[in-house]
Amino acid sequence: MLKRDDHAGSAAGAATLDPGLVQAGAVLTIDLGAIRANYRLLRDRQGGGRCAAVVKADAYGLGAEKVAPALVREGCDRFFVALLGEGLALRKILGANPEIFVLNGLPPGAEAFCAAAGLIPVLNSEAQLFAWRALAAKQERTLPAAVQVDSGMARLGMPPYEVDRIAADPHAFDRIDLKLVMSHFARADEPGEASNAAQRRAFAALAEKLPAAPRSLANSSGIFLNRDDIADFARPGCALYGINPQPGLPNPMRPVVRLDAKVIQTREVPAGTGIGYGHAAKATVPMRLATISLGYADGWHRRAASYAFLAGKRLPFVGRVSMDSIILDVTALPPGLPEPGALVELIGPHQSVDEVAAQAGTIGYEVLTSFGSRFHRVYLGIDEGEATARLQTR
Numbered sequence: 485m486l487k488r489d490d491h492a493g494s495a496a497g498a499a500t501l502d503p504g505l506v507q508a509g510a511v512l513t514i515d516l517g518a519i520r521a522n523y524r525l526l527r528d529r530q531g532g533g534r535c536a537a538v539v540k541a542d543a544y545g546l547g548a549e550k551v552a553p554a555l556v557r558e559g560c561d562r563f564f565v566a567l568l569g570e571g572l573a574l575r576k577i578l579g580a581n582p583e584i585f586v587l588n589g590l591p592p593g594a595e596a597f598c599a600a601a602g603l604i605p606v607l608n609s610e611a612q613l614f615a616w617r618a619l620a621a622k623q624e625r626t627l628p629a630a631v632q633v634d635s636g637m638a639r640l641g642m643p644p645y646e647v648d649r650i651a652a653d654p655h656a657f658d659r660i661d662l663k664l665v666m667s668h669f670a671r672a673d674e675p676g677e678a679s680n681a682a683q684r685r686a687f688a689a690l691a692e693k694l695p696a697a698p699r700s701l702a703n704s705s706g707i708f709l710n711r712d713d714i715a716d717f718a719r720p721g722c723a724l725y726g727i728n729p730q731p732g733l734p735n736p737m738r739p740v741v742r743l744d745a746k747v748i749q750t751r752e753v754p755a756g757t758g759i760g761y762g763h764a765a766k767a768t769v770p771m772r773l774a775t776i777s778l779g780y781a782d783g784w785h786r787r788a789a790s791y792a793f794l795a796g797k798r799l800p801f802v803g804r805v806s807m808d809s810i811i812l813d814v815t816a817l818p819p820g821l822p823e824p825g826a827l828v829e830l831i832g833p834h835q836s837v838d839e840v841a842a843q844a845g846t847i848g849y850e851v852l853t854s855f856g857s858r859f860h861r862v863y864l865g866i867d868e869g870e871a872t873a874r875l876q877t878r
């Protein structure tokens with residue numbers, strides 16, 4: 485991770501360190517080396533098996549353009565996105581080789597686009613399969629596809645009665661190269677839930693009715709549920725990005741994200757001062773306040789009562805989160821601190837993404853995917869792959 489303390493405390497120091505930081509209010513640091521380490525950990529739980537990566541929603545807000553190539557260097561050759569547009573963008577980033585699966589499947593009329601972009605649709609209904617097969621017949625070629633079956637979540641995938649109809653149709657998969665049969669857990673993060681075992685059984689039974697193909701069931705949490713759930717390959721997303729796949733247990737993943745915001749100004753206020761919009765907080769004693777350059781427009785939940793950290797001290801938010809700023813109680817810091825321009829930690833060694841999510845009554849996924857476009861982004865470990873590649877070609 486960046487040694488943030490090196491330039492915390494001095495506006496001039498920060499300005500000379502990074503021109504991007506001069507323009508932005510906050511710095512998002514993304515450790516690609518940690519993402520790669522997390523990928524290895526998840527893959528190795530499969531006993532030499534393969535492991536896909538879910539990079540939908542711009543790699544959970546962290547930047548698919550940087551994240552996906554880092555995973556390719558780790559040997560990942562199967563990627564999942566949610567939308568055709570995300571798939572097309574990823575194809576441009578990764579070139580022709582990796583398989584790109586589109587989880588939300590084929591919207592009516594999108595078949596030719598999907599085929600031309602070289603994307604593999606996750607066929608979620610009989611109607612999608614028929615439309616894809618019709619295109620294959622029209623173009624007189626074989627088209628790749630995944631089929632998702634609904635093993636008990638009632639969100640996406642063919643319901644059992646559609647699977648039965650397809651199983652009874654000898655031409656259902658004419659000109660279709662079935663690359664994958666998959667399903668998704670509703671409650672993988674609750675290991676004690678009986679529905680997980682029920683979904684496991686339902687998936688096995690439904691997959692039996694379809695042509696032989698690799699199978700995939702587990703998301704990040706599913707990888708830790710039961711080794712059998714990994715099937716031929718797992719589809720982790722959140723755990724790659726450092727979110728705990730086992731809520732309530734110690735997080736086995738390496739942290740990936742660090743978020744620091746710049747101090748704009750400080751002030752002293754007497755007891756009785758109303759603080760921020762709605763005077764939602766009031767000073768009951770004299771306080772020192774610092775205003776930082778981060779707000780709900782950056783994806784920080786407006787209602788989150790949270791903390792920032794500087795010099796090992798916990799600095800509580802005071803009053804409401806504004807669009808572009810947050811007020812901190814810095815009374816606990818030595819006089820003179822923080823200086824304007826100093827960076828305070830919002831996510832990092834003192835406070836995880838999961839903790840920030842809990843404070844806002846949400847999940848780490850939403851914290852990451854809510855990040856706005858105003859952060860100065862710093863990617864660590866970007867050259868690791870090149871260094872390894874050079875070593876190997878000697």
Ligand SMILES: *Cc1c(COP(=O)(O)O)cnc(C)c1O
Nearest residue numbers: 538668703704705719720721722
């Ligand atoms: C998002 C998603 C995943 C990844 O889930 P995580 O919980 O982030 O690991 C896997 N499979 C499907 C179908 C998904 O929609």
